[in-house]
Amino acid sequence: MSAWLISLEGTEAGHTLALALAVLAAFLHAVFGALQKGRHDPWLSRGAIDGSYALMAAPFAFFVVPWPAPHMWPIFAGAFVIHLVYKFLQAMAYSRSAYTVVYPVVRGTGSLFAVIGAYLIFGERFTATQWLGMAVLLAGIFGLAIYNLIYLTAARDTLPAALGLAVATGLFVALYTTYDAYGIRAAADPFTFLAWFFFIDGLVFPVLATLRWRAMAAPPSVGPLLARGVIGGVVAFFSFGSIMLATRLDKVGEAAVLRETSTVSAALIGWLVLRETVGPRRIALMALIALGAVIVEFGG
Structure with missing residues (x-):
């Protein structure tokens, strides 16, 4: 399968597959975010998810995929640090x-x-139409931020800090997207990168989550938390794995933007599953973000 994927790089079939993978990653990433934000403490949820996908990846890393070349270990170390900071901020x-x-x-x-x-890294350039799409997307983002600042009543004292952290997290999303694209392209076999990435990336947060759980006055039951972790681990494989493969097959910027159609899924999940009040205005602004992503894709 690795040889088949590599043969598609830079082809029209590769572009089509990258498009499908980015759309899949968009939906699954919204599901992943909801799993972390759900009824459990987000630190505990993340620890359970990370531990699950590290255990799932371990046999593939050690016994199935080709062993990483020596130059890959510093790349894995960089990815580990970037993703760790991203998860803390998130x-x-x-x-x-x-x-x-x-x-x-x-x-x-x-x-x-x-x-x-x-x-900056890959020399990719957007057309005028694609930059128009980015403008539409950003209008939705900042419109949503302004709407929340004006109308949100719950947890209002922590809202400015939450939005600041969200922007910082977005910066690290971009950093890991471009860095992982570099890493998966540097690997001879893309599945070698994926297996070792998931194994290494999942080692820290389970420890932090365990310490946090033990320090709680009324810690939640372990069973449901672990079940959420297993589901989240499977979702993570397909979500993060899909976008990483998409960035190897085609342009990094387009795949990253198309993934942001996940905001529509996020709105529906927040409303239907997490019982959060969304409202027509916020849904319209989230749809504007998705529309901008679509314009970017078809403007290329």
Whole structure:
């Protein structure tokens, strides 16, 4: 399968597959965010998810995929640090405001920074139509942020901090998107990168989550938390794995922006599953973000 994927790089079939993978990643990333933000403490949820996908990846890393070349170990170390900071920022943001407040700002600002990073690192350039799409996307993002600042009543004292953390998290989303694209392209076998990435990336947060759980006055039951972790681990494989493969097959910036159609899924999940109040105005602004992403894709 690795040889088949590599043969598609730079082809029209590769572009089509990258498009499908980015759309899949968009939906699954919204599901992943909801799993972390759900009824459990986001730090505990993240620990359970990370531990699950590290255990799932371990046999593939050690016994199935080709062993990484020596030059890959510094790349894995860089990815480990970037993702660790990203997860800290994300958990801090989710701890301070609602999922439908934090998630769109993270994903939208992440797409803008990713486009800039793709230009600086890979020399990718957007057309005028694609930049129009980015303008539409950013209008939705900042419109949503202003709406939340004006109308949100719950957790209002922590909202400015949550939005600031969301923007910082978006910066690291862009950083890991471009860095992971570099890493998966540097690997001879893309599945070697994926297996070792998930194994290494999942080692820290389970320890932090365990310490946090033990320090709680009334810690939640372990069973449901672990079940959420297993589901989240599977979702993570397909979500993060899909976008990483998409960035190897085609342009990094376009894949990163198209993934931000996840804001529509996030709105529906926040409303239907997490019982958060969304409202028609916020849904319209989230749809504007998704529309901008679509314009970017078809303007290329």
